[in-house]
Amino acid sequence: MNPISSDVLLEVSDLETHFPFGGRWGRTRRWVRAVDGVSLNVRRGEVLGLVGESGSGKTTLARSVLRLVEPTAGSVRFDGIDVLGLSAREMRRLRKRMQVIFQDPYKSLSPRMQIGRLIAEPLRLHRIVPESKVADRVVELLGKVGLEPYFRHRYPHEVSGGQRQRIAIARTLALEPEFIVADEPVSALDVSVQAQILNIFLQLQQSEGIAFLMISHDLAVVERVANRIAVMYSGKLVEIADAGELIDRPLHPYTQALISAVPTGRPGKRKPRVRLAAEPSILGQPIKGCPFAPRCAEVQSTCWETMPSLERKDGGHEVACHAR
Amino acid sequence: MLLEVKNLKSYFFLDEGILKAVDDVSFAISEQETVALVGESGCGKTIVALSLLDLIPSPGRIVEGQMLFRGEDLRAMNAERMRQIRGRHIGLVFQEPGVALNPVYTVGHQIAAVLRLHRALTRREAQAESVRLLGDVGIGDPEQRAKAYPFELSGGMQQRVLIATAIAGRPELLIADEPTTALDPTVQAEILDLLRYLQTEYSMALLLITHDLGVVAEMADRVMVMYTGKILEAADIDTLFRDPRHPYTQGLLESAPRLGVGRGEVLRGIPGTVPDFLELPSGCTFHPRCNLAEDECTRAFPPLEEIAPGRQCACYKVT
Numbered sequence: 001m002n003p004i005s006s007d008v009l010l011e012v013s014d015l016e017t018h019f020p021f022g023g024r025w026g027r028t029r030r031w032v033r034a035v036d037g038v039s040l041n042v043r044r045g046e047v048l049g050l051v052g053e054s055g056s057g058k059t060t061l062a063r064s065v066l067r068l069v070e071p072t073a074g075s076v077r078f079d080g081i082d083v084l085g086l087s088a089r090e091m092r093r094l095r096k097r098m099q100v101i102f103q104d105p106y107k108s109l110s111p112r113m114q115i116g117r118l119i120a121e122p123l124r125l126h127r128i129v130p131e132s133k134v135a136d137r138v139v140e141l142l143g144k145v146g147l148e149p150y151f152r153h154r155y156p157h158e159v160s161g162g163q164r165q166r167i168a169i170a171r172t173l174a175l176e177p178e179f180i181v182a183d184e185p186v187s188a189l190d191v192s193v194q195a196q197i198l199n200i201f202l203q204l205q206q207s208e209g210i211a212f213l214m215i216s217h218d219l220a221v222v223e224r225v226a227n228r229i230a231v232m233y234s235g236k237l238v239e240i241a242d243a244g245e246l247i248d249r250p251l252h253p254y255t256q257a258l259i260s261a262v263p264t265g266r267p268g269k270r271k272p273r274v275r276l277a278a279e280p281s282i283l284g285q286p287i288k289g290c291p292f293a294p295r296c297a298e299v300q301s302t303c304w305e306t307m308p309s310l311e312r313k314d315g316g317h318e319v320a321c322h323a324r
Numbered sequence: 325m326l327l328e329v330k331n332l333k334s335y336f337f338l339d340e341g342i343l344k345a346v347d348d349v350s351f352a353i354s355e356q357e358t359v360a361l362v363g364e365s366g367c368g369k370t371i372v373a374l375s376l377l378d379l380i381p382s383p384g385r386i387v388e389g390q391m392l393f394r395g396e397d398l399r400a401m402n403a404e405r406m407r408q409i410r411g412r413h414i415g416l417v418f419q420e421p422g423v424a425l426n427p428v429y430t431v432g433h434q435i436a437a438v439l440r441l442h443r444a445l446t447r448r449e450a451q452a453e454s455v456r457l458l459g460d461v462g463i464g465d466p467e468q469r470a471k472a473y474p475f476e477l478s479g480g481m482q483q484r485v486l487i488a489t490a491i492a493g494r495p496e497l498l499i500a501d502e503p504t505t506a507l508d509p510t511v512q513a514e515i516l517d518l519l520r521y522l523q524t525e526y527s528m529a530l531l532l533i534t535h536d537l538g539v540v541a542e543m544a545d546r547v548m549v550m551y552t553g554k555i556l557e558a559a560d561i562d563t564l565f566r567d568p569r570h571p572y573t574q575g576l577l578e579s580a581p582r583l584g585v586g587r588g589e590v591l592r593g594i595p596g597t598v599p600d601f602l603e604l605p606s607g608c609t610f611h612p613r614c615n616l617a618e619d620e621c622t623r624a625f626p627p628l629e630e631i632a633p634g635r636q637c638a639c640y641k642v643t
Contacts, residue, residue: 053508053509053510053511054479054508160597160598161597162597163597190364190365190535190597190598191364191535191537191576191579191580192364192575192576192579192593192594192597192598193593193597193598194579194580195578195579195580195581195591195592195593195594196593196595198581198591199590199591199593202588202590203590217508217509218509219509219583220538220580220581220582220583221581223581223583223584223587224581224586224587224588224589224591225588243587243588244587247583247584247587248584257510258509258510259583260513261509261510261512261513262509262538262583263513263536263538263539263541263542264538264541264542264582264583265537265538265541265580265582265583265585266541266565266582267541267542267544267561267562267565268562269541270542273513273517276510
């Protein structure tokens with residue numbers, strides 16, 4: 001893999017994003033702490049994987065970083081710039097450097113534009129290359145995602161889901177971003193196509209040096225491409241470590257349960273399972289201590305009282321757990 | 325033999341042409357056996373299940389083939405007998421429990437309805453039995469949960485309820501179509517554990533339909549690999565994973581990343597995409613994606629042949 005610089009590109013500190021719910025017909029308004037005090041860094045050229053169950057706040061964290069939703073508190077610095085303090089105009093300019101790829105590219109590609117025009121649009125809008133070079137650059141970008149030049153004459157509905165995801169990636173690359181959020185980029189794809197798209201991400205990270213925040217519910221997918229992996233539970237970051245360390249020696253009880261639940265992919269090799277008690281906590285219920293305490297096999301009395309802070313342990317793990 | 329399917333063909337008659345969703349599929353399931361039908365989206369695996377229960381939506385229908393359940397011809401049955409088969413003899417679990425459960429009835433009511441239909445229990449007996457079933461599928465505090473509506477339960481609990489309705493009639497065969505696909509990994513593992521437990525407890529056979537080879541490896545005794553409406557390879561679980569013979573099976577196994585294996589390495593995968601059913605390639609439908617393809621592969625679809633005892637493969641290049 002490409003050597004990752006120690007140079008921090010994205011710095012997220014104590015980020016909180018809360019959403020109101022209820023409050024209609026005279027009921028009390030409550031708040032969901034979708035992101036609840038998350039701090040993490042993404043280095044230049046690094047792929048940071050982000051995993052966690054549905055509703056754990058992965059997507060909200062990513063959207064908050066890009067200011068697609070407004071965070072409630074905390075700070076986000078991108079290349080030293082205070083992202084949350086920017087005006088709308090300044091934010092538009094910064095967005096060129098931080099891009100996003102969604103699960104379903106069909107929704108983000110206009111059905112009425114030929115693929116060539118879809119890719120040329122950001123090139124022209126941000127004047128990336130002079131008009132005379134646009135056509136050449138489109139072909140070059142198609143090549144980067146493994147598509148033949150003739151695809152520029154097609155419409156999005158004429159190509160397969162995997163090809164649409166390639167086009168969405170090409171369109172993103174047009175802006176030459178330094179950072180891309182990829183939110184479940186292969187979840188909607190068939191297994192054989194998923195492999196092709198994962199290979200493109202591996203290639204991009206190595207040849208273009210782009211940093212990624214790669215969100216997926218599939219730990220094996222994330223492990224394939226990520227340098228480091230972060231685990232979220234109920235809006236909080238519970239563990240972060242180098243990919244190999246996290247998979248081979250998980251420390252947080254939730255990470256351990258998550259990894260033990262992933263099938264080995266080979267018959268007769270079922271792993272001993274770390275079981276979880278009960279179901280996830282109920283939405284909006286205020287939690288004093290660790291949100292994982294109700295399901296944790298190693299729960300102690302302090303866990304119900306205070307949320308453990310993220311602490312550095314052996315092997316470079318950072319873990320938020322009283323039992324460690 | 326519990327179920328025998330011979331030369332099943334289920335087609336959809338569309339304005340654009342005939343879509344051969346299931347095209348000459350044959351297989352058998354023994355009592356208490358777990359058979360996995362694996363394939364990518366749109367390979368026809370769900371239509372196989374719907375064919376068995378006479379639930380294919382229009383404009384689709386079975387055009388040919390024989391389906392024997394304990395020797396009884398499923399296609400020759402009248403509607404009344406088919407209603408008994410569904411639920412009483414063959415249970416069905418879908419991917420999206422939120423869609424399959426009725427939102428306006430409590431979950432206890434929905435299970436009791438199945439019990440009264442198939443097991444002729446009184447209202448009170450059915451109520452008690454539905455609470456027992458909820459407990460059996462691993463729902464804590466079943467008396468209280470029986471009074472809950474589906475929306476009050478998490479996805480994992482909804483799937484447990486759906487499984488309870490599917491086994492309420494004590495079927496000999498349970499069909500589970502992508503039963504864990506919409507679920508988080510930890511919940512998926514619990515549901516797979518539950519299916520294994522129930523299978524032993526209720527002496528059921530299981531037809532597991534999935535795209536996920538990891539789930540297959542955990543659960544199945546035998547596997548059938550399906551592509552564009554046809555079975556390309558079938559073998560027992562250990563043989564298939566240790567020594568896959570069909571190039572498509574090999575490609576599938578190399579496409580799916582496995583935890584702790586090949587970190588940061590390129591996946592071999594399969595080039596191209598699954599073809600459109602209405603524009604299938606000539607001959608072997610996999611030939612445009614196959615690195616072994618030769619002229620003969622473009623002419624006619626290779627027959628599914630026995631290449632060793634208990635294993636079949638449909639490929640000219642495999643003998």
